[in-house]
Each structure stands twice: as structure tokens, then as C-alpha cells.
Amino acid sequence: MPGQLLARGVARHLRSYDFVSVQELAPAKGLRVDVMGLGPKGEVWIVECKSSRADFTTDQKWQGYLDWCDRYFWAVDSDFPTDLLPDDTGLIFADAYGAEIIRMGPEAKLAPARRKVLVQKIARHAAIRAQAAQDPGFISAF
Template sequence: MVQSEGAYQAGQLLARGVARYLRSLDFSCVQEFVPARGLRVDVAALGPKGEIWVVECKSCRADFAADSKWKGYLEWADRFFWAVDADFPIGILPDETGLILADGFGAEIVRWGPETLLAPSRRKVQTLKLARAAMFRLQTARDPLLSPS
């Protein structure tokens, strides 16, 4: 079933635009991904060289202010980005993080955050988690009688 544009929340539209843009950079994305217990990132992206990026989508100042977990995401990615729309007050975002301007149709990187490479063992675990999450979702989409994992 395809959702109408109005059925999406603002953050979901940003995540869709980010995923479309990252696809153009040859990244595969999983939205609403859990890298570790108690954490859920808006977009986790796996690049062509095995790099892992995390993108947190913020639709307004209050959405950003309510996010107290974002620093915990840094240890699960090689790069971290915020994704916001053109009306977002970007001055409140930490300068030491990446920035993507997005809407429901696309995005672009405005500021690159620092690259902090994951340890090889963590990269392997996260890559397997990403692959399994994507496969479970695809299998569930193709066979609705399966329960999501």
C-alpha cells in the first residue's frame, strides 16, 4: 500500500529525501534503524566502500531540543549528519556535525562532519545488522503474513 504525501510526518519526508539523495551517491539506506539497544537513528546508510553514515532528521527546533540521545549515535557511524529543511534554524545545530538540507524529494550536503572511522569489529557487526534489517523488511514487504522483526 502506498501512503499519500499527507500521511507522512515531516521527519519521514526528510528521511525519504535524504535516502533518495544518498542513493545517488551509491549508498543504501535503512530508515529507523536500531544500531544498539535504546537507540534508533532516522537514516543509516552503507556506502560503496563499506562506510556507515548516520543521519538524524529534525523538522523543527522543538524536535532538535527533545533529542538528548544524538551524541550516542556518533560511536555507531563513520560520519554523522543532521538533515533539516530550508526553514530550520541551522544556527542551533552543533558546528562539529555534518549538515544536509532536505525535503521530501531530495537533499544535498551543506557541511561535512568529521570522519571518525569505526573499529573493524564494530563495522562488521553494524554492516551485518544493516543487511539483516534490510532483508527482513524486504521479505516482510513481499510476504505480509510474516511478522516484522
């Protein structure tokens, strides 16, 4: 639950950059990102939300996410020991109500074919979630 609250604050903040976002998206088999943001020019950002030291140290998959975004960020609360986080990634302080980018993640542009696949996944994910919210009896396939 704490990670979901961080994700909500991150999603709210990304809107101030004109990004839309989805939560819990699987860009590839075996991966599931906490927040994936899609910018107005097709930029793709991934934000992993970590609620504790243990949450971070048990995460063995995060480096696999780097190939699926233009920028990568960690979102943590202000009490998190940020010295654990790699310096060459972005850093966001967040809570349930908002967030602030402390350090912009370095840019590594996605290949056009991968970007197209991700934009389609984001669109389908968002549409399935919207349909499920409008129709509680809807059964999603993911």
C-alpha cells in the first residue's frame, strides 16, 4: 500500500509536465513497472516507487527497465535513505498527494520501434482500466 500511495503522488505530479501515466504496466515478460509516464512528444518515463530500504534491496529487476524508457526515476518519501539509490538515475520525492523531481534521470532515447510498442501497450492498458472502472462487471484479460 505505501508504494501505491507514492505512485498516486507521482502520477499527479507527472500531469504538471503534461504526462499521462499508467500504473502496474508490464513492458515485457517478467517486468512490471510501478508508473509509466507518456509525455506530449511521446517520451516514456518509468518511475519505480520504493517505500523502504528492504523494498529497494529486494528489487532485482530494476536495471531491466532501463531499456524500456527514455528516463528512469526512483520515487521515495523524504525519509528514505537516498544514498542507496544509484546516482545515474532520477530521483523523485513523493507522498500520496504529490511529488517533486529532485534529480532528472539521464536521457537514453528509445528506438522508434520500441517506442511504438510501448505507446500501444500504454494505450491498451489505459483503455482496459477505463472500461473496468465504467463497468464493474467487466473482466479484464490482464
